[in-house]
Amino acid sequence: MSSSPLDIGHLYVFICVFFLTLSVVKLLPDLLGVYREQYKSKSSETTRELNKFFLNIKPTQILIGAAVLAVVIGYFSGSWVVAGALLAAGVVAPKIVLSMWKEMRSAQVEAQLMDALLLMSNTLRSGLDIVAGIERVSTNMAPPISEELGLVLNSYRLGKSLESALLDMLERVNSRTLETVVYAINIQRETGGNIIKIFEQLVISIREESKLQKKARAITSQARSQIYFLAGFPWAMGLLFVVMSPDTM
Numbered sequence: 001m002s003s004s005p006l007d008i009g010h011l012y013v014f015i016c017v018f019f020l021t022l023s024v025v026k027l028l029p030d031l032l033g034v035y036r037e038q039y040k041s042k043s044s045e046t047t048r049e050l051n052k053f054f055l056n057i058k059p060t061q062i063l064i065g066a067a068v069l070a071v072v073i074g075y076f077s078g079s080w081v082v083a084g085a086l087l088a089a090g091v092v093a094p095k096i097v098l099s100m101w102k103e104m105r106s107a108q109v110e111a112q113l114m115d116a117l118l119l120m121s122n123t124l125r126s127g128l129d130i131v132a133g134i135e136r137v138s139t140n141m142a143p144p145i146s147e148e149l150g151l152v153l154n155s156y157r158l159g160k161s162l163e164s165a166l167l168d169m170l171e172r173v174n175s176r177t178l179e180t181v182v183y184a185i186n187i188q189r190e191t192g193g194n195i196i197k198i199f200e201q202l203v204i205s206i207r208e209e210s211k212l213q214k215k216a217r218a219i220t221s222q223a224r225s226q227i228y229f230l231a232g233f234p235w236a237m238g239l240l241f242v243v244m245s246p247d248t249m
Helices: 005-052 059-077 080-125 130-140 145-157 162-172 176-191 195-244
Strands: none
Touching (some): 059 080, 080 130, 080 145, 080 176, 080 195, 130 145, 176 195
């Protein structure tokens, strides 16, 4: 009894699938090893970034917390789709936490900047230099600006130029006002000039800009509230429907 062409075709498909599966199974440990090494490298880099911003938390702790939260919500809501989405969000959560923490610290540094300039200006009036002013701010003011200027002072004492140490601070703090201050200090150190007058003008400029920003936020507060409501309302309703009627969803 001869085999039909259909049976031979099925045999060929089975052989191809078998060898393909065998190849995948053999390559799977290597692929997992490569992924594990990449994850360790990225995790170590994120940990260093978090420590640089004085945030003592590890990416693995964030991932474990997201996994526990996903299991709890998936169990009580009966929707493992939501649990899977939370678990996937936990993978990128360290980067999100780092970005949010950086923005928060930048806003806090910017809020403290005027007081720091006044303190440094008083130090300069007493006959000391800009390094002494930075040291005074790092020891007398509250974090985060004291921590950031403390890092600048440590870099300077380890041999890095003050200009480079200040520019490194700009990579950690996202503030246009601080950027103006740093460039003003660096230009003064290169070209000379009355740094006390420069600080006084910077304080006046920062004070006026702060008034304009507060006025702009007050004018646009209602519109921004409406935007946040319209952006969050569909997601809130979707989550409510998932909890109340998961089968329908």
